[in-house]
Amino acid sequence: MTLTDMRSEYGKTLVELGSTDQSVVVLGADTTSSLKTAGFGREFPGRFFNMGIAEANLVSVSAGLAISGKTAFASTYAIFLPGRAVDQIRNAVCYPTRNGKSGLNVKLVVSHGGLTVGADGGSHQQLEDIAIMRAIPNMRVLIPADTFAVRALVRTMAAEYGPFYMRMARSKTPTVHSESTKFVPGRGITVRDGSDCTIASCGITVHMAIEAADMLDKEGISCRVLDMFSVKPIDGPLLEKAARETGRIVTCEEHNILGGMGSAVAEAVSERHPVQVRRIGVDDTFGESCRDSEVYMLLEKHGITAANIARIAKGMIH
The missing domain is CATH 3.40.50.920 (Rossmann fold)
Structure with missing residues (x-):
């Protein structure tokens, strides 16, 4: 069984996207090392923003960057998004209309979802996020099974306009797909x-x-x-x-x-x-x-x- 790390694949894919798409910006909330997005910051420091432990601000700034034409990837742990920022996600990201399109071009990507957070305990084991996020109009919700899915879905999110929420696992996971698998939102x-x-x-x-x-x-x-x-x-x-x-x-x-x-x-x-x-x-x-x-x-x-x-x-x- 081959075990791979979703967060590492996420960070790697962001760097690849950043090298070809100048509109891609990455934001974090004092978890950039854990989410593996710090590598993007080293490569593109002018397009990387660590907002500290201020998740509502993380979402609001992402919305502002999206309004200015950027493709904003905002990341932290699942317990904090949507846990601390439902208001900003609903009203600053999903509710607005820009150039006739519904929602803003903000991609919320989290890790540490579910029970497998383990030692962080019940306060940090996010078990409600899918229910919350799928109830918000204009938000699309994705849960990858392995790193092949992560890589493909990050590229899809960058290419498709509008809000997305993607939840990754903290633990390493077995591969179940392959490089040739097609991942299309709305298709199982x-x-x-x-x-x-x-x-x-x-x-x-x-x-x-x-x-x-x-x-x-x-x-x-x-x-x-x-x-x-x-x-x-x-x-x-x-x-x-x-x-x-x-x-x-x-x-x-x-x-x-x-x-x-x-x-x-x-x-x-x-x-x-x-x-x-x-x-x-x-x-x-x-x-x-x-x-x-x-x-x-x-x-x-x-x-x-x-x-x-x-x-x-x-x-x-x-």
């Missing part, structure tokens, strides 16, 4: 085909979904695996096809099941082709502290594991 990816059940996943749970499908395959159960990296817009046609062809859907995410990717899937399926949907994630509670070596235990506590995905899927079939 069928990682594996299957006929008995569909597992819809995003972020770190995509690899778990693949492992669960492998487990079930040994029992003669064929599971389709979807990477729903684009939570908003969600790929309704892909989910409808999965519902019609497999008859049942399990979702798994590192987020509260209320308002997250699973909710987005359930909404889309219920309106297009209703089938049973079971959501796996944190069930309306906060996280808790654990050592980095114990993160797997925290995920197990909340059922965010390949074994539990397989168990739930099998129970829906039999």
Whole structure:
């Protein structure tokens, strides 16, 4: 299994973009070393801004730069965006209209989402951000599963006008895609085909979904695996096809099941082709502290594991 670091890929891709696009500016909130954006600052100091521990200001300055024609990438930990700056994200980034286009050209890219923050504890384990961000008009929400997705989506965000929110993992993650994989906002990816059940996943749970499908395959159960990296817009046609062809859907995410990717899937399926949907994630509670070596235990506590995905899927079939 090859483990790679999303944050390092993010920083590397920003430098590549900055060398060819003078409009790209990068902002941070005293987390530029952790988010791996400091390298952009060394290469392009005139287009790099560390705003300190002032997240509302980080978003407001990003909006101002976007108004002036820049493509602004603003980054910190997920607990702080949107945690401390929902007002600025809604009213300064998503609400305005510029040159007839909705929203401003601000890309909010965070790390340290979900339970895998570990030792930072429940106060820093962001489990509500997907729900918050997908409810704001004009905001698009992306959750990459690996570094191939990060690289492609950063380039897509730079090329497409308007607000984006992308959530990366703190921990290193296995690769599940390849250089040739196409990532298009609004389109999910069928990682594996299957006929008995569909597992819809995003972020770190995509690899778990693949492992669960492998487990079930040994029992003669064929599971389709979807990477729903684009939570908003969600790929309704892909989910409808999965519902019609497999008859049942399990979702798994590192987020509260209320308002997250699973909710987005359930909404889309219920309106297009209703089938049973079971959501796996944190069930309306906060996280808790654990050592980095114990993160797997925290995920197990909340059922965010390949074994539990397989168990739930099998129970829906039999």
